[in-house]
Amino acid sequence: MNSITDPAAFAAATGPKPHHPSLVLLALSIGGFAIGTTEFAAMSLVPYFAPDLGIGATTAGHVISAYALGVVVGAPIIAVLAARVARRTLLVMLMLLFALGNGLSALAPTYGFLVGFRFVAGLPHGAYFGVAALVAASLVSRERRSQAVSRVLAGLTVATMVGVPLANLIGQYIGWRWSFGFAALLALLTATLVRLFAPYGAPLQGASPLRELGALKRGQVWLTLATGAIGFGGMFAVYTYLASTMLEVTHASASAIPVMLAIFGAGLTIGNLVCAWAADRGVMAAAGATLVWSAVALALYPFATGSLWTLMPVVFLIGCGGGLGTVLQTRLMDVAEDAQTLAAALNHSAFNTANALGPWFAGMVLAAGFGFPSTGWVGVALAICGLVIWGVSLATDRPKPVEQRSEERLSRAA
Template sequence: MSLIDVRPTDDPTPTGAVPVVLDDRPGLRFWVAVVALATGGFAIGTTEFVAMGLLPEISAGMGVSISQGGHLISLYALGVVVGAPLIAALGARLPRRGLLVGLIAAYGVLNLASAGATSFHLLGLLRFLDGLPHGAYFGLSALVAASMVPPHRRGFALAMVMMGIPLANVAGVPLVTLVGQHAGWRWAYVAVGALSLVTVVLVLLAVPATPGDRTATGRRELSGLRSPQLWLAVVAAGGGFGGMFALVTYVSPLTQDVGGLSESAVAVFLFALGLGMIVGNTVAGRLCDWSVENSLRLGSVGLALSLVAYFVLAPTGWWALLAAFAVTLTGSVLALGFQMRLIDAAGESQTLGAALSHSALNIGNGLGAWLGGVVIAMGYGLRAPLVVGAVLAVLGLGVIVLARVAARRAGDHAVL
């Protein structure tokens, strides 16, 4: 069953389920469900990115260096990478709404636990565990949203349900960053934990009782891992998208120590990063409905050029805002393109493909953060991660081209 297949009319709807009706123009039911799902995305996005804005405070509070503190971001990303395929395989048969509720509830509890962490190692463990539900939640949200629109609007549907992340960067991250800077970083995790638990109620009230795939098995879902195109997409996403996180992870020290701006300016830069994501996500939906392949190429080239521009503008202070906006705009186009490519490449393993897209993107998250920390620790300066990021974007583009050539030779029409 493909991502946007509709059950035949003789397939009975399970008791208590709300029938999914496809309409070229999404109706009220679609938008209400998207708001509920995007609220969870808002909570997850706030958690994921606020750690970058509060990296100096968290590191100081735990008694470690900034480069060591960056490993918390990598551990969270590792949790996403591990959790997405695991939960996809084990939960493919489960009712999607129920699984969504369980995932976001666990996310909220683990954030509250992170707020009370008493050591750096315990915090690292909790950040890893908190990453486990991340990819599966977004993957299931994408499947639910895409099932409510016709095939040619699925890029739009995915873009809308993913809008919680850029909105988090515009509103949630700057606000929670300011709270964390003035009241203590632990309150950031408290706020997100509470919002996650609110999402539980919203999903129960607003999301249709979409059944799981009754024919799915763990073996069938994992069979998608045999697809060469899937692995090429994972490598391309992990490398290419890592370019964006080479900047985002270290935006706080870049703003203050390289740009010479005050601590309060970090929130402004985080706002610019989030605004770029909103614009990029909106553009990406239309671009991917037009051509996933061209979206990936445009996103890769644009991201590399934007990171080079940030490298040049970083010492000028406020002028670097323009480059920050461009980095996340192009990175968002790249991210949505990779999500759609992975869903297509997974074939019948749709739950795996949708969830694994976030594993792949968070490989980039962890890789960009880790390599950025490495070059800083080697003494190349705080701007060095930007060079690393540009190289990663170019390498990702190379894998995209390689995958295209391989698909043509193999006659793989799913990704052509």
């Protein structure tokens, strides 16, 4: 067992365990809710901030891309530079930076400023989820760590059902700037709760940026990240064009779109919990099964787009595949050894890469003249590619003998 995810080692490094671990998980999940709300709601706010800033919808899309770029850039840099920072302190700093980025976004006077401020808001995203997952796993026994991680990520999945519609309503009736302000307030609340309830989490002896970078030398880390970056892309290939599919193919009214997005969010939430339960019983088996599930659900999508009644259950099933995030987060705890923070943070860089790859491939297929239902076949191809990478990871995994792992832990502790 890795010393960083071992509750006994964590307690030794941080002092007594907190009296209310459930409050710690609640605080961390509120941070996930804040991040999920602003990440997904920003897409639905384009019709409001684009005309206000005097830009077109296509140009406004760069605002969304700026946030994703911030996630990809910020996760590894912050994880490495903060290797010697106590985890509670780091989480508070990350939430304060997130609050700053969203607060400034709410005040942005021009398009250029908004792009820059969204980049700032994206910087702490990956590092926050990575560190929060490690803290959550350290609060429970090894056989329940995936479920603890899922509690943190549940904040993000619940945001797709509650936070995003709420932020959209705020944008419609009060103003888009207040939606970003709402996210900033949630971030400040998270920073306060984490400071009050989370364990200190002093860095383990020998922690350093160089040791964190050691994660990049491990093939299993790269294979796990690639599984998420490719395999998760299928879900985003469909999600990005879901609203357009409903309007152009299903011929649904615009009022049905929020309902469908909420159904997708419900699938994400349930999939997150079920996949976490499965991962605590076999992480690689859970990852493979989730990818197979996604491929099958995505294959049903092209045949379900003709009616809302057939589309709703299929979109729910596709959403359930989002539980892959929790599974791969746990897998990284197993393969990253003593470079946990960087590997955990990179998991979210990988998923934001999937968020870019899925729509990109789907857009190529649409530009070639295929209809919106074809995005489902793009999703199937990406899920199968992710499954192939998972197979390579499984075939090349060579677990170290228990005696060798024990010797390495004693060496690091010394």
